[in-house]
Amino acid sequence: MLCTPNAYASDCPTRVVLDRVADKWTVLILGLLSRGPLRFNQLRRAIEGLSQKMLSQTLKGLQRDGLVARRIEATVPVTVEYRLTPLGRTLIDPVDALRIWAETHIDAVRAAQAAYDEAETA
Amino acid sequence: MLCTPNAYASDCPTRVVLDRVADKWTVLILGLLSRGPLRFNQLRRAIEGLSQKMLSQTLKGLQRDGLVARRIEATVPVTVEYRLTPLGRTLIDPVDALRIWAETHIDAVRAAQAAYDEAETA
């Protein structure tokens, strides 16, 4: 490795990884896959507002980064199953923590936003 | 609150918060501020590749969400100090975990990418 991993250096590849991992759809997809393998349309239906394109694109990126494995099942119709790899499983905790933080502190954030917007307008 | 916090529902405000928190610059900025207050240009210099505009924009968002407090110091020249709020401090652990994950697993990810690209080309 050429650089000591340091997300604050722009030339460190860590930056690229952080960009993938610190992503809304990644967090939601990994959160679901942590509970077990799912098929393409199961994921799409479970995550409201996620378009086919973004799902396909995000899954492709996750596969490339070795976090998710894709397996074609010879059923009728052919189904495609996505599951976490061992590497992907090491990411469950950080990503879950983030999602849970958002769900837990949403009230505080909304209150802060309201206060901020109030001060702005006034 | 109208909805049980659920990041998987598109109409839940949690989604918006997750989008802010699951952001490359947010992760890097909060990671620095967790070690103590910093001024605008200190942050800018510490995070390579972060433009003034994105820093300004991200800090404004973090203020609105009540994660970061901005304090103007009557020094010469006037300096502006950014520090985490109590709410912001609750986010340190999740966000640090994400950054540390990226720094720790960068080798594995790079290897997976190389293998994937190899298979693609072949």
Add this chain to the structure above:
DNA sequence: GACATCTGGTACCCATCAGAAACCAGGGGT
């Protein structure tokens, strides 16, 4: 006075990207 430099930003422009909708392809149901 003219100029550079520090502070912390804002205005403008452009390339990229996210998202919506259409389309593709193979098979099943009626």
Add this chain to the structure above:
DNA sequence: ACCCCTGGTTTCTGATGGGTACCAGATGTC
């Protein structure tokens, strides 16, 4: 024949991320 399911890709467009230049105010310095 037609519409449904499966899992995508293509196309188009509006939003947005990000770079560059610029702004304001104070200090220094030639």
